[in-house]
Amino acid sequence: MGKGDHVFNNVVAKLTKAFDEGLTEYFGATRRKLRGAKGSELAVNSVMREDWMRRNMPRTLEALHYFKHHPELAVLRERLQTSEYQGGDVNNExxxxxxxxxxxxxxxxxWRLARHESHVDGSALLSDVRSVRRKFLHMTAVAEDPGAAQRLLDEYKDKPRERAKLEEDIALVRSSLEWAWGRCEYLFRMAVQEHLPL
Structure with a gap:
């Protein structure tokens, strides 16, 4: 099956890119002394940044990798595409x-995390975490192109067994997106919790 209409837009890429951009800005803006590295170096070097996170924020990195490698959120979702591109589904308004x-x-x-002193209670950032979770939920709610799923199913209208499997896969991705907001909140809560002792 060739690349074509996405049944679901790439919310995984949106999350991971936003997180990486935010983390880059964090390292560029933070005034605190970081363990084993300078913020300016981490802001420009993604390999150093990931290595630093592996040593100092392992649960945050693990939560981020969950979005990148989860079979339903990443692998299966990428497979669910029609073979003929119709357009109009990737970046609708x-x-x-x-x-x-x-x-x-x-x-x-x-931005708030970079300016947050480590001795302050992390609950001061909970409203920011909730805002991220809420915006993620809003994004996933409109991430599906309603026409692409039907176009994909139509390709298998004469293959009932394959079509039934396809319907199961679509349902798995839909349900994964519905509860992924919880994993999103966990990711940013971990960033706060592992940031405070640094």
């Missing part, structure tokens, strides 16, 4: 708007 709102919420979270 509503999805673009919700994606931008999510990106801004993540940027605001990291």
């Amino acid at each position: 509503t999805y673009s708007k919700r994606s931008e709102e999510f990106r801004q919420a993540v940027a605001s979270f990291f």
